[in-house]
Amino acid sequence: MPEFAFSRLRRSPDVEAPNLQAWDATDELLVRQALAAGVPGAEIAVIGDEYGAITLALADAGCCGVRVHQDLATGRRALERNAAALELSGFASHELDASLLKGARLVLLQLPKSLAELEEVADAVARWAAPDVVLVAGGRVKHMTLAQNEVLGRSFARVQPQHAERKSRLIVASGALAVPAQPPYPQRAEHPEFGLTLVAHGGAFAANRIDIGTRVLLEVLAGEAGSAAQLRRSARLEPESRRDHAELQNSSGVMPDESQVVIDLGCGTGALAAYYALHHPEARVTATDRSASAVASARETMIANGVADRVTVTHDDAGSDLPDGAADLILLNPPFHLGASVHTGAATRLFAASARLLRPGGALLTVFNSSLAYRPELSRLIGPTEQLHRTSKFTVTRSIRR
Template identity: 60%
Template structure:
């Protein structure tokens, strides 16, 4: 019986006509995994899956009877979508969700992975498999050909003795890496670097945006932090934690919660917080748009919203975070946001938060300050 790919959904991630819950690589990886499991006599506990966006790979295996597969997904939204898709297919409890560590990979004989875009993320993944999986483990990774480069083969060869490319199938291709090589005593990530201009140390795991460098939008907003009031503060979409740490350093009485839907970002931000000696005042949470926080929990929200969802240019993630800021702010609280100047978030900021003013603009970015309006019920006499 064929697997019902069309029944899969992205929710609670953004749903749109040009955004899908599976692709040809998911189909290819799942089919290859089933073939190898049968040929090698594997059960689900022998298999690990990395980068399964919305569960298409994991649930293919589970629906064929390979239960107990361990899976790592970077995004909190992906984890929720996998759980929802599993429930809809009657496959609750058929897999085990893990972080990218030994709990995911210990003893795994077969690892199936969607190739990440960044070479640093691929390096961390390859190192983890070689470090923790079974001594003769095989890593089968795949991607869309248009996003694959020969450099990916070289990264895999740094951790595996044999790397081979398969034939193209529906514009996707698999790379099979076998023979894990000895690894350095210490994992290569996180990478930490001191930014003297910003006065802080940034740490980054492989999948974190901009790595251990400050992205230029964040650096621009940091120039306005002295104007931001002190109080209970949330850094939404915190990335490596630069804004949360910079704000905490410039506001010594403030307590900060930094949140991101990316597990790699959260691990990076926690390392950044530790490196800057702020563990007592800055907490980092892995959630979707501050969903773990209560309403009206913050006096200040800091935001540098993304304008991509995976490979697609899409404003949905930024709009979702702006709406979340409106929920999180107390009346009179302030949202300080930096965004690419060509993106017009003004209407969304006024609608979700309140009156909005431009406090800074350069050739690429605009910084705005929005003040949370009182609720209608609170405004009544």
């Protein structure tokens, strides 16, 4: 059988760049291990297959019925596009649950960046897969640590690192241990300084903490909430005409709550969306993220804060399923990593998405590391941009859609 054409794979709709590719040596090692094991496709589960390299190579080799879980919406769409381009099928996508793992005797895993995510995955495999399941986890040697072996050892009796090849290494875990009655995730934490409860699955950025960038943006929102409340009190004292209503909108930079459409773009665990919904009860808030782990976390966060009936949470790529020109306000704490690579392309995609989603005159509030100097790009893609707040590390800006 000819070797699979990994070079034909593409990352789209994720960022494409000369220094970024849709597969690595770890994918190839995992495929080779699976084919050598001779396990039927229907008994194989693949987790963390970024752009479909593992799943499609197995399909190309005749493995039918492979189940796959990808955290990112961009990865799921890339798998669909690559499968269509290569005319391959015979696999099914699942969430990280029993439907993915029931009866699986071989699980292939691209090691996640966080130990928490690895712990949640290892527990899920031990909890739901076949009793004799073998978990083969792989990663680039430079990103691997002994702590990963320790985490796997909590769910498996035998954890055996293999020899490195082409700067990648596999770890074979077997002998699934008894699992606790309740899974280790999601986990929750109280943040009384903002009146928030955050709930997080293992793969969610910053776990159940408030990361420093989100914290700075929340502080700005807290200040603006007071200003908006004052505006609402004034509005109740003296009814306005439509013209007065527009002047009120322009002076505050946001619409009054009863007609305000707000998007938390790249919502993570949903801190910004939950806080905004708590302080603007009539606003229509949507929280969206490309990570399934983040979306599951955000839904739990909305329930924990009593705003689940007022916040819609969606799994999406840069708000691509949301209508153009409908948002009055977008809240954004953009990432500056793509996988293990430092790359500003992810933020640029979200800035461009904001320009599409905002109505003319709508506002984008974003926070970013000051060293990244995004302000000129925000002005170019969206419109006039002003600095609202700056700390030693982070800057918060407001951009008005032209």
